[in-house]
Ligand SMILES: *[C@@H]1O[C@H](CO)[C@@H](O)[C@H](O)[C@H]1NC(C)=O
Ligand SMILES: *[C@@H]1O[C@H](CO)[C@@H](O)[C@H](O)[C@H]1NC(C)=O
């Protein structure tokens with residue numbers, strides 16, 4: 259679910275630019291998505307989506323909703339499953355795990371597979387204190403101590419700031435709230451959830467001491483070999499500072515609403531440009547041998563959860579430049595901000611924490627060569643190459659074998675760390 263919305267984003271990027279340059283009317287039409295998802299149930303879900311809190315408590319787990327304020331004033335809605343009602347372990351030592359979603363995602367995406375398969379539940383039932391983050395700009399994190407989310411100033415951030423401020427704040431806050439004297443957390447991120455980890459740990463290396471083990475699902479940092487055709491096509495336009503990217507900057511992108519799903523549907527109509535791409539996606543949805551279709555339906559009513567257009571631009575820049583580096587403001591402004599015409603690279607060599615890279619051959623976003631190029635520069639990494647050759651970017655959210663291939667091994671690594679500590 260997470261970054262398949264990246265696709266939606268790209269599609270909409272085109273349409274936003276199109277709509278801005280000419281006023282194009284998008285007609286109501288034979289909506290493939292609407293046909294697929296216009297059941298009575300999804301209509302209800304779309305009106306009253308369950309929140310992360312609802313989902314967790316429906317399964318009987320205790321849940322807390324925290325508001326975490328970052329150094330630059332963003333107020334993040336973060337959920338916590340502090341202990342397991344099954345274990346009744348509220349008085350035991352519970353190591354912290356912080357889990358971060360991908361682009362356009364939110365805390366909900368981790369929960370769709372339910373208690374027997376989804377990572378947060380499996381972790382909490384293994385004795386951990388589980389925190390589900392929401393980065394600035396998504397459904398749960400649209401508040402700021404002085405800026406309104408209706409202003410461009412609020413949306414003037416990329417994943418750089420999410421890493422630098424939001425993740426730092428969440429780590430510090432969870433350590434303090436847990437109150438059991440832990441000095442460090444385990445971290446799990448998917449896709450953008452990995453980018454922001456690399457950002458924080460390279461620019462504020464003191465945070466590496468606050469990490470026990472880190473698990474990068476579909477790591478995205480260097481993006482030169484990415485196979486995503488649509489991104490490859492658009493990056494030459496949006497991956498630099500120019501008229502297109504300036505028009506597109508500092509906006510909210512895809513807040514949660516039904517209207518967005520309708521546009522998506524329209525673009526996927528039989529005569530539409532993106533038809534073949536949509537068909538590819540739908541086929542993926544319907545390969546029920548791979549993806550849990552019940553969980554999939556849950557997700558459609560809840561996603562996307564919104565982000566800033568700058569996050570997308572920053573990724574396109576990464577693809578264009580082939581480098582994992584800071585936001586490109588254009589040569590003139592770069593000189594002001596960075597004191598050089600080109601933005602500086604993130605010094606990933608400074609990431610000393612124990613980083614586990616979980617990656618696969620068939621990943622549309624995280625190409626094997628890019629992952630290996632990054633891995634070469636990381637001082638303390640372990641590689642976990644997925645044996646399923648069809649494993650793709652969003653299998654980390656919805657694959658029916660997720661528990662076996664990913665979740666159980668990840669929890670084993672964390673448990674091993676904990677037992678070696680004691
Ligand atoms: C946890 O500790 C509190 C205070 O000592 C006690 O009242 C409570 O019964 C304990 N709960 C469990 C499940 O052991
Ligand atoms: C599929 O998702 C449903 C709904 O969350 C869940 O009850 C079921 O256990 C999941 N099955 C697998 C194999 O993931």
Ligand SMILES: *[C@@H]1O[C@H](CO)[C@@H](O)[C@H](O)[C@H]1NC(C)=O
Pocket residue numbers: 411414508
């Ligand atoms: C966005 O923020 C940066 C500083 O992070 C600032 O230099 C820039 O002028 C801002 N852009 C807009 C359009 O407000």
Ligand SMILES: *[C@@H]1O[C@H](CO)[C@@H](O)[C@H](O)[C@H]1NC(C)=O
Pocket residue numbers: 541545547548648
């Ligand atoms: C669907 O998944 C199965 C099992 O992983 C695989 O063998 C098959 O090739 C997939 N079908 C498509 C159309 O990708």
